[in-house]
Amino acid sequence: MSRALLRPALELRAPITRLLQSIRPKTVTPLLGATATISVRFFNQTTQHVEQPTHPNPAVVANATSSLASQRPPLSTQPQHQPPPTPPSTPLSESVRALLPALAAQPGHYITIHIHGVPYLVTEGDSVRLPFKMPGVEPGDVLRLNRATVLGSRDFTLKGAPYVDERLFECRAVVMGTESEPMRVKIKKKRRCRRTKTVKSKHRFTMLRISELKIRTEAVNES
Amino acid sequence: MTIKALQAVSVGRNGVGAFVLQCKKMDFHYCDWAGSSRGMNGFIKSLLPKFAAAHPQVEFTVSPRPSKHPVIIAHYINGREKAVCVRNMEPYDILKKAELLRDASGEKLRRVTKPVQSVNESVRGIWSPYHGNGMRV
Numbered sequence: 507m508s509r510a511l512l513r514p515a516l517e518l519r520a521p522i523t524r525l526l527q528s529i530r531p532k533t534v535t536p537l538l539g540a541t542a543t544i545s546v547r548f549f550n551q552t553t554q555h556v557e558q559p560t561h562p563n564p565a566v567v568a569n570a571t572s573s574l575a576s577q578r579p580p581l582s583t584q585p586q587h588q589p590p591p592t593p594p595s596t597p598l599s600e601s602v603r604a605l606l607p608a609l610a611a612q613p614g615h616y617i618t619i620h621i622h623g624v625p626y627l628v629t630e631g632d633s634v635r636l637p638f639k640m641p642g643v644e645p646g647d648v649l650r651l652n653r654a655t656v657l658g659s660r661d662f663t664l665k666g667a668p669y670v671d672e673r674l675f676e677c678r679a680v681v682m683g684t685e686s687e688p689m690r691v692k693i694k695k696k697r698r699c700r701r702t703k704t705v706k707s708k709h710r711f712t713m714l715r716i717s718e719l720k721i722r723t724e725a726v727n728e729s
Numbered sequence: 730m731t732i733k734a735l736q737a738v739s740v741g742r743n744g745v746g747a748f749v750l751q752c753k754k755m756d757f758h759y760c761d762w763a764g765s766s767r768g769m770n771g772f773i774k775s776l777l778p779k780f781a782a783a784h785p786q787v788e789f790t791v792s793p794r795p796s797k798h799p800v801i802i803a804h805y806i807n808g809r810e811k812a813v814c815v816r817n818m819e820p821y822d823i824l825k826k827a828e829l830l831r832d833a834s835g836e837k838l839r840r841v842t843k844p845v846q847s848v849n850e851s852v853r854g855i856w857s858p859y860h861g862n863g864m865r866v
Contacts (some may be wrong), residue, residue, distance in 0.1 A: 614849070614850075614852040615852060616852040616853075626844055626845055627845065628845055628847070629847060629849045629852060630745070630849070631742045631745050631847070631848065631849060632845050632846060632847040632849070633845075633846050633847075634844055634845050634846075635841055635844050635845075635846075636844070637844065644832075645748070645750055645751075645831070645832055646748045646750065658852065658853070659852060659853075660852060660853050660854060680744035680745075680748050682743065682744055682748075682834070683751065683831075683832040683833060683834055684829070684832035684833065685833065685834065685836070685838075685841075686833070686838055687838060687839075687840050687841075688838040688839065688840060713834075715742065715743065715744030715745060717744050717745045717746075718745075
């Protein structure tokens, strides 16, 4: 009797703040192709890598969950991640310098972005269904995609070796939500054995919408 | 022949300009008598206030549904509803179901083979045998 009363009390006793303090900070590996420009999540288990917004008006960059700002613990209490040291920037090649403005001047562009090594050929406004559920993101989060192999227009194509220089483009995607496939049932049965085993699968997938694809011609002047 | 303008109907692309969460309302039904609703009662007391405060764009309703299992019903912008029965679940499991409903769009579940879906015409144009370098035979 007492255990039945104690168990629900134990479950309700642990407040959400305990969950946040028990999280071990995770370092962002350079293999990840995307960085998230979002604030700390309230119910999620993984700590986020947050890019400091360089936009002059921070209210524009903040997403829909900015109302959470007053409730979450201040970011200074969490250990600060040192950003990975940026490699020395290589100069752009002559063909890139000469033809990038022409590529940018054309009306339509496409880009082959890589997310965890998998390529997706997208234009602005496309929706991408990733073959996995991305942890630690909520609908409305903005991801800055920095791995691309091909950036092209109708008459010009910029091929990366192996990736296109990050300074040449800006590609942002908004997390739309998580979709699910219909339930699949696989029945496993051997011949001359009556026993059947049923296995159910219902995978979840993260949906992204490519909100921005911009070619930075000023990178030619900077380098 | 007179030249007529082509009518271009605008297609909504949620996320390109502003992002609108597809879930607009969530109903939480509980029961005071049923044992299967214990987790839901605990969820409503402990976790629901913070979840609702974190989503000001969603309308939350809490109402008793006596002698029935607890259920969460989510209403979406495309007019469809999704109901999830949360009988005999713990409060944190119910929270995961609520997050599942919040992340979903109201579309029916369907199997999608291609990852990218686009309404834009092709950037490099359609191939034509009369243009380009031609083929040497």
